[in-house]
Amino acid sequence: xxxxxxxxxxAALAVCTILATSASADDVEVDVHETNVEExxxxxxxxxxxxxxxxxxxxxxxxxxxxxxFYTQGGANRVNAQMxxxxxxxxxxxxHTFYTYQPFYPHHMLYPHKDRxxxxxxxxxxxxxxxxxxxxxxxxxxxxxxxxxxxxIPR
Amino acid sequence: MIHRIILAVGLVTASVAASQTSVTAGDPYGMAQVWxxxxxxxxxxxxxxxxxxxxxxxxxIVPPTAHxxxxxxxxVGQNLMYPIHHQYGRSANSPGVAPRGGFHATPRxxxxxxxxxxxxxxxxx
Numbered sequence: 516x517x518x519x520x521x522x523x524x525x526a527a528l529a530v531c532t533i534l535a536t537s538a539s540a541d542d543v544e545v546d547v548h549e550t551n552v553e554e555x556x557x558x559x560x561x562x563x564x565x566x567x568x569x570x571x572x573x574x575x576x577x578x579x580x581x582x583x584x585f586y587t588q589g590g591a592n593r594v595n596a597q598m599x600x601x602x603x604x605x606x607x608x609x610x611h612t613f614y615t616y617q618p619f620y621p622h623h624m625l626y627p628h629k630d631r632x633x634x635x636x637x638x639x640x641x642x643x644x645x646x647x648x649x650x651x652x653x654x655x656x657x658x659x660x661x662x663x664x665x666x667x668i669p670r
Numbered sequence: 671m672i673h674r675i676i677l678a679v680g681l682v683t684a685s686v687a688a689s690q691t692s693v694t695a696g697d698p699y700g701m702a703q704v705w706x707x708x709x710x711x712x713x714x715x716x717x718x719x720x721x722x723x724x725x726x727x728x729x730x731i732v733p734p735t736a737h738x739x740x741x742x743x744x745x746v747g748q749n750l751m752y753p754i755h756h757q758y759g760r761s762a763n764s765p766g767v768a769p770r771g772g773f774h775a776t777p778r779x780x781x782x783x784x785x786x787x788x789x790x791x792x793x794x795x
Contacts, residue, residue: 585758585794587729591714594768596729596791598758603724603767622758622793625733 543624546648582613585622598622618647627651706755715756720773721787727773729791731758739790743782757792 585598597604605611614620617632632645697703716727738751776785 583760584762585760586762587715587756587791588759588761588763589710589713589715589756591712592716592763593714593765593772594716594726595763595766596715596727597762597766598729598731598793603726622731625731625793626735628795 543627543649544652545618545624546650547618548646548648581615618645623647623649706753706757709753710755710757713755715791716773716789717784717787718774719776719785719787720768722776725770726768726787728788730788731793732790734792734795736790736792741783748782754790754792756790758794760794 587595599614600611618630623630627650630647630649632647634643634645635641636643715729720726721728732754734757736754739754741748741750741752743749773787774785776787780786
């Protein structure tokens with residue numbers, strides 16, 4: 516009797532997981548986790564910080580742009596397109612809107628994936644690591660699957 | 671009894687493993703990515719027509735997981751599929767804006783979907 520209940524539970528679990536994770540929908544949710552890693556550096560010289568120069572090691576720390584854009588690539592284009600404020604930039608007196616938080620760039624919402632963003636600060640002694648997870652909402656996905664696979668009249 | 675427990679545990683494991691298949695590009699070694707990159711290096715992302723609203727060919731961003739585009743024209747034999755090679759990248763290129771007269775206008779009676787001057791470019795990864 517117990518094993519039969521276990522079977523039912525297993526079957527229900529399998530159906531739920533398959534319903535919740537199969538097929539695709541039309542929008543992606545984002546889940547952002549941030550961690551701050553600040554190294555404790557000892558007293559440094561005035562001009563530079565400990566770790567900037569080490570014997571035999573040249574270290575460079577990333578200085579990413581606040582807002583970076585994307586462009587079409589290739590050598591055969593007669594015209595190139597930028598991705599943000601497409602197709603052409605607005606005149607300077609119109610003003611401009613920047614996305615200053617990279618995990619919320621709209622092009623990440625196009626497909627489910629994971630991504631990581633790093634930012635170095637305090638002359639490279641601190642690093643901010645952001646992990647973003649873009650995924651389809653499971654409950655809404657399951658409801659959508661029920662509609663499109665069972666309830667909808669196929670026409 | 672022990673066989674049934676083993677079977678149940680196996681079923682649970684299989685269901686969990688099957689439910690965790692994430693959506694990927696289906697290109698584990700990046701071969702299609704390399705092909706698309708190589709093709710896009712010596713082919714333009716645009717066609718010969720400009721978009722009527724902007725005077726330039728218009729790049730329509732599609733997900734980077736998109737593979738193919740469909741064109742429609744008069745007649746069954748003109749409905750063709752092409753791969754989408756081009757993808758947005760970080761480095762800016764020139765020329766940014768094409769001079770006037772470099773592209774054709776949409777005909778008064780369009781006969782092909784490429785004549786509307788909107789062309790797909792995949793978004794960055």
